[in-house]
Structures are given as structure tokens and as C-alpha cells.
Amino acid sequence: xxxxxxxxxxxxxxxxxxxxxxxxxxxxxxxxxxxxxxxxxxxxxxxxxxxxxxxxxxxxxxxxxxxxxxxxxxxxxxxxxxxxxxxxxxxxxxxxxxxxxxxxxxxxxxxxxxxxxxxxxxxxxxxxxxxxxxxxxxxxxxxxxxxxxxxxxxxxxxxxxxxxxxxxxxxxxxxxxxxxxxxxxxxxxxxxxxxxxxxxxxxxxxxxxxxxxxxxxxxxxxxxxxxxxxxxxxxxxxxxxxxxxxxxxxxxxxxxxxxxxxxxxxxxxxxxxxxxxxxxxxxxxxxxxxxxxxxxxxxxxxxxxxxxxxxxxxxxxxxxxxxxxxxxxxxxxxxxxxxxxxxxxxxxxxxxxxxxxxxxxxxxxxxxxxxxxxxx
Numbered sequence: 001x002x003x004x005x006x007x008x009x010x011x012x013x014x015x016x017x018x019x020x021x022x023x024x025x026x027x028x029x030x031x032x033x034x035x036x037x038x039x040x041x042x043x044x045x046x047x048x049x050x051x052x053x054x055x056x057x058x059x060x061x062x063x064x065x066x067x068x069x070x071x072x073x074x075x076x077x078x079x080x081x082x083x084x085x086x087x088x089x090x091x092x093x094x095x096x097x098x099x100x101x102x103x104x105x106x107x108x109x110x111x112x113x114x115x116x117x118x119x120x121x122x123x124x125x126x127x128x129x130x131x132x133x134x135x136x137x138x139x140x141x142x143x144x145x146x147x148x149x150x151x152x153x154x155x156x157x158x159x160x161x162x163x164x165x166x167x168x169x170x171x172x173x174x175x176x177x178x179x180x181x182x183x184x185x186x187x188x189x190x191x192x193x194x195x196x197x198x199x200x201x202x203x204x205x206x207x208x209x210x211x212x213x214x215x216x217x218x219x220x221x222x223x224x225x226x227x228x229x230x231x232x233x234x235x236x237x238x239x240x241x242x243x244x245x246x247x248x249x250x251x252x253x254x255x256x257x258x259x260x261x262x263x264x265x266x267x268x269x270x271x272x273x274x275x276x277x278x279x280x281x282x283x284x285x286x287x288x289x290x291x292x293x294x295x296x297x298x299x300x301x302x303x304x305x306x307x308x309x310x311x312x313x314x315x316x317x318x319x320x321x322x323x324x325x326x327x328x329x330x331x332x333x334x335x336x337x338x339x340x341x342x343x344x345x346x347x348x349x350x351x352x353x354x355x356x357x358x359x360x361x362x363x364x365x366x367x368x369x370x371x372x373x374x375x376x
Contacts (some may be wrong), residue, residue, distance in 0.1 A: 001363070002083060002089065003028055004105070004277070005075065006037040006098055007090035009238055010049055011043040011059060014254070014259065015034045016164065016283040017114055020140065021090055022051065023165050024112070027352040028088075030054040031359055032234050040074055042094070066347035071097065077102050086362070092118050095130040108135035108366045115140065115302065116282020119147040120338035128152070129286045131169035136362050137203065138162050140281040148163065158365065160358045163281040164303075165351035166343065170263065171290035177264040184252045186268060189225040192217075192328065193269035193293075196231035206318050207238055209354075213325050214247040224250060229265050231256035271331040275318040279303045285313065286346055296327045312340045 005028070028037045038058045053059050063073030074097055078084075082161035083104040088100035090112050098109050098313035111134045118139075121128045131152040138160045145159050183185045196205050207228060217224050228238065228251065235253055242248040257265055266272075272288035273296040280304040288295050289306075295313035297303035307313030314334075316327035344350075 001030065001033045002035055003086045003088060003100060004084045004107075005037060005088040005090060006042075006101075007039055007045060007088075007092070007110040008041060008042045010041055010048050010090075011053060013041070014045060016281070017322060018054055018166050019283060020114070022353065023348060023351055024088075024090075024162075026040065026054045027348075028359070030352060031199045031356055038077060040070070041076065041090075042070055054074045060140050063146060072075070074101065076354060086329045086359070086366075088112065089134070090130060092122060092127060095127050095134070096124075097131050098277070099133070108362060109133075110362060111137040112136060113137055113139045113144050113148045115144050116278040118144060119278075121151050124314050124347045131350045132157075136160065136358075137368065138358065140164060141305050143302040143305065144280055156214050158360070158361070162351070162354055163346060164281050164286065165348040166283065166286045166290055166346050168290055170346060171266075173292040173339065174263075174267050175264050176268050179189070180264055180268055181309040184227065184254070184268075186224075186227070186252070189223045190221050190332065191225050191227050191268050192268050192273050193227040193229065193288075194272070194274045195265065196274065197255075197286075198228070198230050198234040200233040200237065203234060204301075206273075206275035206277070206324075207320065208241055208351055209275060209318060209324055210236065210273055210328075211245060211247065212350065213321055214242075214250055215245060216325060217328065217338075218247065219248055220329070224349065226251045227254065227268060228252065228264075229254045229257050229262075262287075263291075263340075268295060270336060271296060271328060271334075273324075273328055273331070274298075274303070275316045275324050275327070276301055276303065277318050280305050286343065289313065289340055290343055292337035292339050294331040294336065296324070 009018045017076045025039050036056055040060045040063050044064050047339045048298040054211045060288050076348050084107045085271035087098050087101055087107050087109045110259045132154045136158045242251045256323050279301040285295050285303055285306040297307045297313050298318050299315045304315055314327040314330050
């Protein structure tokens with residue numbers, strides 16, 4: 001089996017979607033009948049930090065640098081050898097490219113839906129039309145699956161669930177780093193933490209809501225500090241908000257943190273707080289729990305699936321400040337260092353096994369459709 005994967009980013013990228021795509025490509029490469037996976041990333045923010053590539057993966061980076069370069073690269077790859085058995089579309093906005101490839105490859109198109117980008121129709125009529133024509137789709141959460149089905153309304157398409165995975169050998173409890181405590185001035189502080197990309201266009205993570213609660217929390221929690229880990233275009237606005245609330249001395253904005261330092265940053269937290277509105281799954285909640293850090297998640301997005309509807313963490317309404325405040329206090333009352341045994345369900349080995357079963361089902365359906373079209 002030969003697979004073409006069109007992905008927004010993967011190896012050399014950062015964030016939850018890049019991590020998911022790295023795992024996805026690696027698992028595809030270990031599929032028993034796989035001979036080659038050709039992956040073409042749309043972007044690669046950190047080319048120097050790219051991990052070693054798995055065997056059977058051809059990672060084509062000549063399409064980086066703009067839409068035209070990407071289209072030309074995909075065209076060249078397909079023209080060179082159009083014999084693909086599966087076309088994996090890693091983002092809904094890449095569907096027109098995937099269907100153009102299908103015209104030559106005659107292979108099934110499988111769409112990966114990550115979250116808010118697929119919760120409703122896009123601004124492109126062609127993309128919306130093609131969303132209902134894919135052969136199958138994979139969602140990282142039940143919420144995303146339901147919302148995609150509601151608007152795309154595919155007639156015969158099959159949807160599969162494939163949640164993010166986590167490396168429990170790397171992510172496990174450890175003492176707070178004295179180096180980071182000194183760097184950020186957090187010694188003897190009770191640390192609330194949020195980790196994520198601070199994009200001005202994605203202000204749904206609940207950071208502003210936590211900032212608004214800090215004037216009250218500083219009176220209830222001795223030496224409380226709010227550690228916001230991550231960089232992006234929305235940082236300046238959040239810093240200004242902290243100043244307007246006169247809580248800037250209680251807030252630390254770290255900026256972008258390299259993957260190798262992320263472990264030590266999680267361990268600084270006494271509670272991980274991210275009461276958002278648009279998380280597609282939220283691997284950061286998994287990672288925090290793997291360090292034994294109690295988490296506060298949202299009732300209204302897919303993060304509630306990560307914490308098993310409140311069994312593994314505290315759920316709050318992101319539009320209810322009182323509920324967020326109570327949720328934070330409850331999280332701080334939970335014992336730190338306890339890792340839920342349910343996290344074993346999210347190991348990479350389980351991710352790989354689930355993906356192989358999904359590919360089995362997709363290829364079987366494609367074979368049946370092919371035989372039916374040929375009158376066999």
C-alpha cells in the first residue's frame with residue numbers, strides 16, 4: 001500500500017496538530033502492507049528541530065513557502081508516480097488539493113478533522129461541497145465528529161475516532177525545576193498554568209477569563225501566580241489586560257518554550273487551568289495529567305472528553321466566572337502527583353493499533369466499492 005498524506009505540518013512543527021500528524025504518519029508507516037508514505041507538509045516552522053523520520057516515510061519539503069509552491073510540489077509528486085492507494089487529507093482546507101490528486105490516483109480520500117476548523121462550514125463553497133464527498137473521515141474527538149456530520153451531511157461516508165497519544169515514559173511526575181523557579185520568580189508560589197499558542201485569532205483558551213479572576217484569587221490563595229506558557233500574536237493583548245487588572249506582578253508570560261523544556265514547565269504547575277471554548281481535544285490536558293497535575297477543563301468543548309466528563313479533572317463553564325473560580329480551588333485541593341490509570345488508553349501503541357484498524361476498514365470499503373463498480 002502506498003499513501004499520499006497532505007498535512008498542514010508534522011515533523012519540524014509544534015503544537016497539538018503537528019504532534020498528532022507525526023504520530024499518524026509514523027503509525028501509517030508501520031501498517032503491515034505499507035510500502036511508502038509520501039507526506040507533503042504545508043508548513044514547517046522549526047526545520048532544524050525536525051525529529052528523525054520513520055522508515056518508509058518520504059517527507060517532501062519542497063512545497064514550503066506559499067500556496068503556489070505547495071501546489072507545484074504536489075503536482076510533481078503525483079506526476080512522477082500517481083499510483084497511490086490512499087490519499088490522507090490532514091486539514092479541511094486542503095480538500096481541493098486532495099480531490100485534484102484523486103482525479104489522477106483514483107484512490108479514496110480520507111479527511112482528518114481536528115476541531116474548530118471543521119465544526120461548521122468554511123468560507124469556501126468548494127471545500128464545503130467536497131467535505132460531503134470524502135470516502136471517510138477521522139476525528140480526534142466525538143464532539144468534532146458530531147459537529148462535522150451535522151453540517152457536511154455526507155451520505156455514505158464513514159467516520160472514525162482517533163484521539164491524540166502521549167508518551168507516558170517521557171511525561172511523568174518529577175520535582176519542580178529550581179532553575180525555572182528562579183528564572184520566573186516562582187519559588188514558594190502556588191502556580192496556576194496554561195500552555196498553548198497565544199494566537200490573536202484563537203482567543204478561546206480561557207486565559208483572559210483566568211486573568212479576570214486573579215484579583216479575587218490573590219485574596220484567597222497565598223502567593224498565587226499564573227504561568228502562561230507559549231507565544232503568539234495574542235500575547236501583547238493579554239499582557240495589557242493583566243496590567244489593566246493590576247495583576248501583572250502575579251502573571252508570568254514565558255513566550256515560546258522549546259519542546260525539550262516543556263516537561264520542566266508542566267512540573268511547575270500546581271493546577272493546569274484552561275477553561276476554553278474551542279479545544280478540539282487538547283493534548284495539553286493529557287500531558288498535564290501525566291505529570292500528576294490536577295486540571296481544570298471546559299464543559300463546552302472536547303476537553304471534557306479528555307477528563308472523562310469530569311472523572312479525571314474539574315469541569316467548568318467558561319462563561320461562568322464563579323464556576324471557574326470554584327473549579328480552580330477544587331483543583332488545588334486535589335493531590336498533586338497522582339497520575340490517572342486511564343491515561344494508558346492514550347499511549348502511542350494504542351493509537352497505532354486503532355489507526356491500523358481504521359485503515360483496514362477504509363481499504364476494505366474501497367475494495368468493495370471497486371468490485372461493485374466493475375460488476376464483480
